[in-house]
Amino acid sequence: xxxxxxxxxxxxxxxxxxxxxxxxxxxxxxxxxxxxxxxxxxxxxxxxxxxxxxxxxxxxxxxxxxxxxxxxxxxxxxxxxxxxxxxxxxxxxxxxxxxxxxxxxxxxxxxxxxxxxxxxxxxxxxxxxxxxxxxxxxxxxxxxxxxxxxxxxxxxxxxxxxxxxxxxxxxxxxxxxxxxxxxxxxxxxxxxxxxxxxxxxxxxxxxxxxxxxxxxxxxxxxxxxxxxxxxxxxxxxxxxxxxxxxxxxxxxxxxxxxxxxxxxxxxxxxxxxxxxxxxxxxxxxxxxxxxxxxxxxxxxxxxxxxxxxxxxxxxxxxxxxxxxxxxxxxx
Numbered sequence: 344x345x346x347x348x349x350x351x352x353x354x355x356x357x358x359x360x361x362x363x364x365x366x367x368x369x370x371x372x373x374x375x376x377x378x379x380x381x382x383x384x385x386x387x388x389x390x391x392x393x394x395x396x397x398x399x400x401x402x403x404x405x406x407x408x409x410x411x412x413x414x415x416x417x418x419x420x421x422x423x424x425x426x427x428x429x430x431x432x433x434x435x436x437x438x439x440x441x442x443x444x445x446x447x448x449x450x451x452x453x454x455x456x457x458x459x460x461x462x463x464x465x466x467x468x469x470x471x472x473x474x475x476x477x478x479x480x481x482x483x484x485x486x487x488x489x490x491x492x493x494x495x496x497x498x499x500x501x502x503x504x505x506x507x508x509x510x511x512x513x514x515x516x517x518x519x520x521x522x523x524x525x526x527x528x529x530x531x532x533x534x535x536x537x538x539x540x541x542x543x544x545x546x547x548x549x550x551x552x553x554x555x556x557x558x559x560x561x562x563x564x565x566x567x568x569x570x571x572x573x574x575x576x577x578x579x580x581x582x583x584x585x586x587x588x589x590x591x592x593x594x595x596x597x598x599x600x601x602x603x604x605x606x607x608x609x610x611x612x613x614x615x616x617x618x619x620x621x622x623x624x625x626x627x628x629x630x631x632x633x634x635x636x637x638x639x640x641x642x643x644x645x646x647x648x649x650x651x652x653x654x655x656x657x658x659x660x661x662x663x664x665x666x667x668x669x670x671x672x673x674x
Contacts, residue, residue, distance in 0.1 A: 344673060345406045345416030346387040346661065349394045349434055349445075350375045354425050356395025362427035363527050366504055374637045375421060381657035382419065394422030394434040399441050406443070417668075418445035419661060423633070429454050429499065431633060446664040448632040452608040456632040458499050459531050462607055466627055469606040471599045473627050474618070476533035480523060482516030492535040494568070495519060497526040501631070506570050508535060536618035536626050540569060541586055543600040543615045544634065544645035546659065548667050551604070553597045554645035558586035569616075584644045596625055603630050611663045614642050 352372055354365065375391070382389050390405045392398055406416030418438055424430020431453035438445045448456070455461050463473045475489055478498065486493075495518040496506040505526055507518045515532070522530040540561075544554040560581045561567040569580065588596065600615040607630055614634035618626050634642040636657070646656045665673045 344387050345390070346382050346419055347390045347392050347402055347405055347416060348375065348379050348382065348419045348421060349392045349398065350421040351394050351423055351425055353393055353395075356393055356397055357425055358396060360426070364426045365424060365430055366500070366526065374635070377638075377653060378419060378421065378636060378657050381654035382661065384654045385658040385661070387661075394420075394437075395425060398434070398437060402441065402443060408442075414442065414444050416443075417661070417665060418443055419657075420445045420447050421633070421636075423501070429457050431457050444664065444668045446611055446660055448610045448613070449608065452610055453632050455607045456609065456613075456630050457501075459496070459629055460498055460529075462603075462629055463533075465606045466603050469602050471602050471606065471627050472625060474533040474536055476531060479515075479519045479530050479532050482519035482530075486512065486515070486532070489532065490534050493532050494535050495522065495530050495532050497522050498529045498531045500526060500528075503570050503574055506568070508566060508568055508570075535568075536620050537567070538618055538620040539586075540567075541588070541596060541617045541619060541625075542582075542641040542645070543596055543617065544612075544642045545600060545604050545609075545615065546612050546646075547663055548610060551601055552649075553600065554642075555585035555648040556588055556593065556596065557641040557645050558583040558588075579639075582639075582641060582644055584641075584648045592619070592623060592625070599625060599627060603627055607632070610667065612642070612660050 352375060379389050379391055392401045409415050420434055422434040424433045432450035435450040435453060455465060460478055463476055466473055477486060477489060491512065492508055492510045494506065495509050497504060505522050509515050509518050519530040540559040542557040546552040546554060559569055560583050596617060603615050604613055609632050614631045616628045618628060636643055662673045
């Protein structure tokens, strides 16, 4: 089958430089290359495309419609966007308009999960526990009944960009205003949950596979929080997989993760991040509708523990999307 892999590795393909720029190149060329190779090993004809203004022209050449105007290919979507609001939604919106099937969440699912405030409100309506929170713009607003320490982060960003741990009310204004100034958006302020952090990787749609749980191993680190530095520095936080979790709590984590996936309208695959407090109570922090597929990412480690190789994982994601669209496994 023709499979176009769409990513954002070159940010030049726009008409104007306008709106909030993507602050970080999230996905490496190495990861994208490994996905291409995995799909080729799966027997697919591939094309690597930039998710920019030239995307639809490239796709029309690579996968022209058949005489009945049915799709002649599918996109493996790895594009996080270039600039503007809700960047994860941009490529899915283009593909929906053009009538091209693709892996992963729709623009609605990406929009709901990109906005951490909307995510938290949705999952609370589903009965999923999440830390208490406020949205702030100046840092002078009332914190209400929030208990310190609190975590302060941009309302709509990924990869823990801008995330800070604030111990005292006197520090809050500076932390909030730094986010507003740097990211041009509100700050989400939520209670810090002291305890363990667990990642739950999900694969599927109607039939959901919950992969082995992954724990962030903070060890003796002073800050037990997944900041940007904790993820991407020269000494990132190591992971434990499978996490050592009692069967009762594991069942709860599985249930609230699937509920989060459903509430946020996700598709095909996602990763839910959860904190477990010292009393053993879980709190969902957020859901990533396009989890990273780097070699040492939590999602790939969970898949490896479930018995997937990297090529089999990538081709499984593709098959899950194909079945969602066409009702059958890929030939």
